[in-house]
Amino acid sequence: MPLAFGLTRSKANIIFQNTYFYRGEGQMEHLFEPFEFKNLTLKNRIVMPALASFLIKDDGTVTEEAVEHYKIRASGGCAMLIIEACAVSPEGLVSHHQARIDMDRHIKELSKLAKAIAEQDCIPAIQLHHGGRQTSSRIIGRKPLAPSPLPCPTIKGEVEPLTVKQIHEIVKKFGDGAERALEAGFELIEIHGAHGYLINQFLSRFSNIRDDEYGGDIRGRTRFAQEIVREIRNRVGDNFPISFKISAQEFVPNGLTVEESIEILQILVQEGVDIVQVSAGNDATPEWICQPMFMKKACLADYAYKIRSAIDVPVMAVGRINDPMVAEEILSTGKADLVCIGRGLIADPEFPQKAWEGRLDEIRNCIACNTCMEAIFRKGRVECLVNPSLGREKEMEVVPTKEPKKVMIVGGGPGGLNVAWVAAARGHDVHLYEKHPELGGQLLLGSVTGYKKEVLNLIKFQKTQVKKYGVKCHLNTEVTPELIEQESPDVVVLATGSVPVMPPVEGIEKSIVVAFDQL
Known part of the structure; x- marks a missing residue:
């Protein structure tokens, strides 16, 4: 068809x-x-x-x-x-x-x-x-x-x-x-x-x-x-x-x-x-x-x-x-x-x-x-948040690897997910570790406000690719030196993402202040 x-x-x-x-x-x-x-x-x-x-x-x-x-x-x-x-x-x-x-x-x-x-x-x-x-x-x-x-x-x-x-x-x-x-x-x-x-x-x-x-x-x-x-x-x-x-x-x-x-x-x-x-x-x-x-x-x-x-x-x-x-x-x-x-x-x-x-x-x-x-x-040139290969398609073409490796990716946010599916698509054995129960990283929180829900489309796409190319996902798993030694990967990718900035507001350390991610 x-x-x-x-x-x-x-x-x-x-x-x-x-x-x-x-x-x-x-x-x-x-x-x-x-x-x-x-x-x-x-x-x-x-x-x-x-x-x-x-x-x-x-x-x-x-x-x-x-x-x-x-x-x-x-x-x-x-x-x-x-x-x-x-x-x-x-x-x-x-x-x-x-x-x-x-x-x-x-x-x-x-x-x-x-x-x-x-x-x-x-x-x-x-x-x-x-x-x-x-x-x-x-x-x-x-x-x-x-x-x-x-x-x-x-x-x-x-x-x-x-x-x-x-x-x-x-x-x-x-x-x-x-x-x-x-x-x-x-x-x-x-x-x-x-x-x-x-x-x-x-x-x-x-x-x-x-x-x-x-x-x-x-x-x-x-x-x-x-x-x-x-x-x-x-x-x-x-x-x-x-x-x-x-x-x-x-x-x-x-x-x-x-x-x-x-x-x-x-x-x-x-x-x-x-x-x-x-x-x-x-x-x-x-x-x-x-x-x-x-x-x-x-x-x-x-x-x-x-x-x-x-x-x-x-x-x-x-x-x-x-x-x-x-x-x-x-x-x-x-x-x-x-x-x-x-x-x-x-x-x-x-x-x-x-x-x-x-x-x-x-x-x-x-x-x-x-x-x-x-x-x-x-x-002075176009870029795309969800498509990093834009304008560099030849340079970033996904081609099969001649040397398959075991790849451990630490972090299941958008960066880690992208590395995971691309590496798997190239033929590597990819294991992705996320300490939380859900993939998506900070984008899950960033999508909470009404008009930003669409950013989850990126995570939806990446999850689909991860599944399609056979990435092994380990949720609720915090990576330690002992785990790395135990799994013995050829490559470790740290994709732990960003840390939210704490604004210098007087009194922000007091117990009555509720964390932004719990509102």
């Missing part, structure tokens, strides 16, 4: 319709149903949206790590993968390590990604982007460009309002980028019109106070996006699919509302947009762009539904879709045609394949901790 999952797109339509029920009658039948629009056939309904990796060199060179990053995610079973935002112009960069498509020499570099994705039977797509005011002179060497003299609310700093001539030049650069994307081998182009970047800045009264033809009423504020769609359509032809990503709701005074977004999209669909990705938030409300764990799953799906009900092209839902059953519900209730799973595929590239095979307990779910975003800002 699983062989059907890897068939070419031309054959997928027939095979999938007859085989997806093996997971259980009616389970996830929508998620693994093929989907056709424009001239594309998607083998299922799962799309990886553009998500920054910053595994790109500062001259736009695509690194081997970037190729491997996308290849692995494409091989995991998603139907289409949109690579990270590519700057169409140097002054539109938001990072030194952003992907670029502003010069012809980037065609060869980006073609490496398109080829790697397509070879995994996944549709390669690309997102075109201009940061506008959401950058700094430190990155671009000049004042950021914006529709109006309103600085970015997070970066601050003076901006330069765009002249009409400059607007026309940027429109042309989007067209140039589209031609390069086509030559590089991408099969869909997405225009980034969301998250407070330049196109979003024009669309919203929050950032656009112009009084010329590019401001004012909703048609004026949509003109810039409309001209970009028209320019790209003229460059790529009538049959090439174009997507538009929008922040349906910005959650700021004078920001976009879903009602305004519908009007905007109706104009853009008439101009040539074939499919829409519905997101939310801007530079002042980043929690709606990359939703943390205290937000409910699929928190933007209702916006997708409202937009889908009002326009005549397919809609992609995005936002906290980290569970295949949640994705299935979005599709089965008609809220969207496709589901975008970004952080979920960062955490586990095999999410679609595992869901297809019914191995739901083996999915390493994203816990919405946003370590990925924090690492980008703090370290």
Whole structure:
């Protein structure tokens, strides 16, 4: 049965319709149903949206790590993968390590990604982007460009309002980028019109106070996006699919509302947009762009539904879709045609394949901790709390050992569990010791507060792996020198974890003070 999952797109339509029920009658039948629009056939309904990796060199060179990053995610079973935002112009960069498509020499570099994705039977797509005011002179060497003299609310700093001539030049650069994307081998182009970047800045009264033809009423504020769609359509032809990503709701005074977004999209669909990705938030409300764990799953799906009900092209839902059953519900209730799973595929590239095979307990779910975003800002490249191999897949590949050893692991928290299952998967004889009656370590305590319960998904995954690879777990067992001598392991791994800090509060040593872990 699983062989059907890897068939070419031309054959997928027939095979999938007859085989997806093996997971259980009616389970996830929508998620693994093929989907056709424009001239594309998607083998299922799962799309990886553009998500920054910053595994790109500062001259736009695509690194081997970037190729491997996308290849692995494409091989995991998603139907289409949109690579990270590519700057169409140097002054539109938001990072030194952003992907670029502003010069012809980037065609060869980006073609490496398109080829790697397509070879995994996944549709390669690309997102075109201009940061506008959401950058700094430190990155671009000049004042950021914006529709109006309103600085970015997070970066601050003076901006330069765009002249009409400059607007026309940027429109042309989007067209140039589209031609390069086509030559590089991408099969869909997405225009980034969301998250407070330049196109979003024009669309919203929050950032656009112009009084010329590019401001004012909703048609004026949509003109810039409309001209970009028209320019790209003229460059790529009538049959090439174009997507538009929008922040349906910005959650700021004078920001976009879903009602305004519908009007905007109706104009853009008439101009040539074939499919829409519905997101939310801007530079002042980043929690709606990359939703943390205290937000409910699929928190933007209702916006997708409202937009889908009002326009005549397919809609992609995005936002906290980290569970295949949640994705299935979005599709089965008609809220969207496709589901975008970004952080979920960062955490586990095999999410679609595992869901297809019914191995739901083996999915390493994203816990919405946003370590990925924090690492980008703090370290300049993406990382993942639940997937330590992210961006280092080749370096950390689990390969069989040539010298099996007896391994004793002291501590059954997330660190010890991870070492245990990886060592066992490589072929070692692994014994894990935990002095408490339950595996999980400090994460058990850390998950007690309501909105943090999802962190237990990491422990759930690790327990599944430990069982799968035959790790021998010894609970209620404290490791002593005598025990180590008795068991005589080849390797001892100390994974005893961290010790909670006792804050220097006056009187904390008194008997009336109750320990935090007993509340």
